[in-house]
Amino acid sequence: MNKQELVDAVAAATGASKAATGEAIDAFIEVVTDTVTSGETVQLIGFGSFSTGARAARVGRNPATGAEMQIAAAKTVKFSAGKAFKDAVNR
Known part of the structure; x- marks a missing residue:
């Protein structure tokens, strides 16, 4: 499902x-993005929570050449599904 289908x-x-629904969904996305x-953390009981995580710097390999390269540390976005959402998916 894409945004228009939603x-x-x-x-x-x-x-x-x-039009009103599109504006509401855009506002929801903007508020969640700004908050995270x-x-x-944005926590929607029964649905899930959006939060940030951290990924440490590490050494990786260039798949084309096999040469080692440094991969910088980065922030990540995490979504943890809530119990009601998990239960609905697993029915």
Whole structure:
């Protein structure tokens, strides 16, 4: 499902217009992005939580040449599914 299909499905489920639903989904994405970027966690009980993680610097290999290369440390985004979401998927 892509973003437009999500907008269509949510609009159909709520009876709201597609334009209003699209704006609401865009606002949700923006708020989650801003919150996680600032280092906080977004927790939606039953669905899951979005948070940041850290990946340490490490040595990797260039697959084309086999030469070793340094891979810099990086922040990552983590999503942990909530119990209700996991249970729904595993039914």
